[in-house]
Amino acid sequence: MSEYLNEEMKKLKEEMMGLKEQLKSVMGRERERRRGIYIDVGDRVHDYIGDVMDGVAEGIHGELEKSIFIGPRGVRILRRKEPHVKGDEVELSFPKVAEVMSALGHEHRLRILDELMSGGKYINELQEKLSEITTSTLSSHLKVLEEAGLVVQEKVRGRYLVTMPGRTAYKMARRVTRFLERRNRE
Amino acid sequence: MIWQNYQLGNTISKASEAMTLWQTEKGIIKIGKNTLAIPIMLSDKERGYVFHGNGKFLLDTIAETEEGAIGKPVEKEINKLFLLLGDTRQIQKQLTKANEEDLSKMGYQSQQEFVERAEDLCDQFFKKKGVHNHQCFGEHRGFIFIFQNQTSKLDILIAKGSKLVYMAMGIIFVSNENKVVLKSASEVVCAGNGKSVIIKK
Numbered sequence: 001m002s003e004y005l006n007e008e009m010k011k012l013k014e015e016m017m018g019l020k021e022q023l024k025s026v027m028g029r030e031r032e033r034r035r036g037i038y039i040d041v042g043d044r045v046h047d048y049i050g051d052v053m054d055g056v057a058e059g060i061h062g063e064l065e066k067s068i069f070i071g072p073r074g075v076r077i078l079r080r081k082e083p084h085v086k087g088d089e090v091e092l093s094f095p096k097v098a099e100v101m102s103a104l105g106h107e108h109r110l111r112i113l114d115e116l117m118s119g120g121k122y123i124n125e126l127q128e129k130l131s132e133i134t135t136s137t138l139s140s141h142l143k144v145l146e147e148a149g150l151v152v153q154e155k156v157r158g159r160y161l162v163t164m165p166g167r168t169a170y171k172m173a174r175r176v177t178r179f180l181e182r183r184n185r186e
Numbered sequence: 187m188i189w190q191n192y193q194l195g196n197t198i199s200k201a202s203e204a205m206t207l208w209q210t211e212k213g214i215i216k217i218g219k220n221t222l223a224i225p226i227m228l229s230d231k232e233r234g235y236v237f238h239g240n241g242k243f244l245l246d247t248i249a250e251t252e253e254g255a256i257g258k259p260v261e262k263e264i265n266k267l268f269l270l271l272g273d274t275r276q277i278q279k280q281l282t283k284a285n286e287e288d289l290s291k292m293g294y295q296s297q298q299e300f301v302e303r304a305e306d307l308c309d310q311f312f313k314k315k316g317v318h319n320h321q322c323f324g325e326h327r328g329f330i331f332i333f334q335n336q337t338s339k340l341d342i343l344i345a346k347g348s349k350l351v352y353m354a355m356g357i358i359f360v361s362n363e364n365k366v367v368l369k370s371a372s373e374v375v376c377a378g379n380g381k382s383v384i385i386k387k
Contacts, residue, residue, distance in 0.1 A: 120250065154246040155259040156214055164254035 103148035104169055108133050109141045113162060113170045116151065120159035192312060194304055195225035195232070198297055199281035200288050201239065207270060207277065208329055208345055212361055213245035213352075215331060215343075217264070222284055222292055224304050226271070232278070234271035234330075236304035238292055240264070243333070245343070245352055247359040249366040249375040251382035256375050257368050260354070264333065267307050272329035307332070311340060 103109060108130070115121060115129050123142070127135055142160060145151040150166035153159070162170065201221040208215045221239025225232045241264035248257040270277075286297075294300045311332050328346025335341050341354035352359040358369040365378030374385040 120255075152248060152255050152258055154248060155244040155261055156246050157211055161248065161250060161255035164256060167254040
């Protein structure tokens with residue numbers, strides 16, 4: 001794999017040298033065509049560009065070697081820098097998880113999250129949709145969701161929005177629902 | 187015209203009523219009654235004010251993405267000196283002359299003390315930040331607010347219509363209608379028109 005890449009890089013370098021030569025001749029013709037003052041920067045700039053390109057090519061080469069694995073089924077790009085940790089290997093943050101679970105642990109709050117999933121809403125819009133919940137109860141539920149970081153309220157307009165953790169929690173609730181439904185069918 | 191040549195006006199005024207200096211869908215800046223104000227003059231024209239009083243600053247530095255809302259609102263009490271540059275015609279109408287008592291309520295022994303502190307803030311912004319061009323803050327060109335934060339560094343809010351840029355400790359927030367760029371300590375978010383890019387650090 002490394003030999004293959006080295007060969008490709010060598011070819012690229014050769015192509016670049018060829019392009020550099022072509023550029024020189026084009027620049028020469030352009031110089032003759034133009035009128036006015038022309039400052040010849042000499043070959044140093046071309047050499048410098050060449051060095052930079054070589055450096056970039058080596059960098060790319062290194063990154064390619066690190067991140068691409070060509071296996072029997074084709075190319076796989078490794079996106080993760082850190083090794084993947086399985087769910088059951090993650091250490092639980094009990095207080096934080098308990099706070100989120102507690103915030104989710106009420107039917108009204110799950111309904112509120114469900115309403116907010118379609119976009120930010122003002123409290124009166126939520127009130128219209130969830131008419132079975134009184135305004136004061138709705139406010140206190142929203143406060144619980146806010147404190148758990150599942151919902152955020154805009155200070156100026158006053159809309160309530162679901163946060164990233166809120167969406168994750170909602171997805172988790174849906175997964176639990178699917179699991180329970182499947183079990184009931186069985 | 188160079189901002190370093192600014193001068194503070196001769197008269198110290200106070201807000202006769204609480205007033206809103208700036209308001210959009212994203213943020214509000216309000217000052218309370220009796221907030222002290224001194225004009226910033228450039229080429230004999232009033233270009234802004236230095237205020238000191240009790241005020242409130244709200245800004246929804248939130249980016250809405252398909253992954254959920256990112257960021258949280260900024261809510262601050264303004265009790266230090268701050269600077270406003272921009273069209274001051276509406277503000278002038280709501281100011282009256284301040285007396286010694288008004289100054290002492292804000293903790294100043296004399297007019298000179300307030301002037302000196304206002305000059306310090308202006309120097310910190312105009313001289314150290316190298317503000318040279320007046321074109322940016324002329325009439326009808328929006329507002330610039332400069333606040334001192336806890337570390338005595340400057341938080342800056344630039345606003346024109348629905349466009350705004352807010353730079354403060356650990357946060358940069360740029361917004362134009364429904365397009366938002368939010369840079370915080372943990373991520374950079376670009377969101378707009380229902381699409382978003384989130385780069386975690």
